[in-house]
Amino acid sequence: MTKDKDFEIFLATVPGLESVLCAEVRLKGFRQPVAVPGGVVIRGGWPEVWRANLWVRGTSRVLARIASFAVVHLSQLDKRAHKVPWQAILRPDVAFRVEASCAASRVYHAGAAAERVSKAITQTLGATPADDAPVVIKVRIEQNICTISVDTSGDLLHRRGYKQAINRAPLRETMAALFLRQCGYNGQEPVLDPMCGSGTFVIEAAEIAARLNPGRARHFAFEHLATFDAQAWQAMRAVKSQRTPDFHFYGSDRDAGAIIMSTANAERAGVQDYVSFQQATVSALRPPAGPAGLVIANPPYGTRIGDKESLIPLYRALGQTLLTHFSGWRVGIVTTEAKLAHVTGLPFLPPEAPVPHGGLRVSLYQTAPLP
Template identity: 90%
Template sequence: MTKDKDFEIFLATVPGLESVLCAEVRLKGFRQPVAVPGGVVIRGGWPEVWRANLWVRGSSRVLARIASFPALHLSQLDRRARQVAWQDVLRPDVPFRVEASCAGSRVYHAGAAAERIGKAITQTLGATQADDAPVLVRARIEQNICTISVDTSGDLLHRRGYKQAINRAPLRETMAALFLRQCGYNGQEPVLDPMCGSGTFVIEAAEIAARLNPGRARHFAFEQLATFDAQAWQQMRAVKSERTPSVHFYGSDRDAGAITMSRANAERAGVQDYITFAQTPISALRPPPGPAGLVIANPPYGTRIGDKQSLLPLYSAFGQTMLAHFPGWRVAIVTTEAKLAHGTGLPFLPPEAPVPHGGLRVSLYQTAPLP
């Protein structure tokens, strides 16, 4: 693999949201994105890798696929791993680590596979292995084919760099961005989150409207690779696409601590001028002045038996407030239980398929504009 050659780039996401991510990737101008299980594949070079990390909101990590070859046994894996042009991608002075997974293959011991690949890199390149290394090499051995990738993101991409304060069971920014997209949100309408927690939905919505790059405030693992060009990266980051949103955003919560937290997070993200936060109970919610838009919330779901029953009054009050006071607005909630969603009394369209979130499976329920 040479530095200027096209290769496969894999953008990972939550299983079940691949088509939503694919639509975003296509909209951002990447060539021929294809949704595959667990993510989206594009082709490109290292500038596309950097751009995907900097621009794409719904991806959790970006992997550069640098080699693929048959591996029927460990000695073949060892031999082929030594033939990879590691010096084109990795730096001898930057430590690395290897993770492997095996499925339906004669090489079935992931630990042994990772050990062989790690030794091949060390002996051909001279780089050292370390458990906390900034560079991660991933090997997937599936149906006797070994695909080797480099994780170019480092920290998962939902870590935008601004959220220092979070509440319990926060929704990841990447998932919030995809749910907003599923609701048809494109930055042109107001968004209100009545249970805003740490502010994820409204901050993400304001960033989309302001055309801020999600990766603007953080570092990436690709900065530690042999392929990195600091000057070209600075030029890419310096391109200003920012604009002032034409609409405003609103976050409310009955908890004063959540409002303090959300304000601080919005300020760090640089979108505090576009969002109004207020401590308000559900029953006192009223639509802000101006056009109707999207109400979206990630209410508590309750994980123990009995919790769900005690949450029904909250869902019911939310639904009654929406139906009584928010005509013309679309309403969306993320929850684990159809019973809780139906407890709102809202006319939800058929829900999206459930997706994994924090050990649970959640679905997005949304309405058409309310009468």
């Protein structure tokens, strides 16, 4: 794969949001992105791998696909794994870990498959396997085709590096970025979150408007690979695209602790000059001065029996406040419950298909500009 510098790169996302991620990847200038189940495939070389980790907001992980071959028994896997040019990709002084999955294949024992690939790496390269290794090799055997990839991200990419304080069941930054995109947000309007929690929607919106790279404050697994060029990477990171946004971004929450959290997270992200957080109830919400924009919220869902009924007044108050005071603003609400969404009385467009989030399935309900 090092001779052929053009290989397949897989950008993972939440099932159901593949087309939204594909639109972002295309906008960021990557060649021929294709939405596939669970993510987006592009082609490129190692610079594209680095750029995807640094630039793309909606992906949770970037995998470099380094080998693919048919396999119907473990001895065949063993033989073909030994032929992968590990020395061109991995470093002998860096520990690795192999994770395998099998589906609808003659090779069905994931543990045995992982063991064979791990042994092949050790025997051909001399690297040591370890449970806490910084480099993870992903082996997927499906329909008797084995695909071997390197996880180039390491920690999941929603860990931007600034959010030390979080509330219960926070929305991941990657998902928040995709929901903002689904609402048509492109950085050219104000955004307000009336139940801001730890500030995820507000900070993501401010970063998009300020053209800040989501991966600017963290490290990646690809820095441990033989293919890594520290000088080229520093040059890539040094390109400054930042600008001062034309708009401001607002968060409110009835919980004082959430405001403290959001403010601290915004400061760590470097967007404190573009955001404002204040303690306020939903009923006290009023639009800021200036043009209309987007109100987006991830309200409580009520996962226990009885909770949903107790949330009806909150959703109703949110809808009444927005309908009364936010003429011209669009609204996006993320929730598990169609009933709670419709209690708002807001004129929702047909909802997007539900997507998994924290063991639940959530849908984005959004409106056109309110009358």
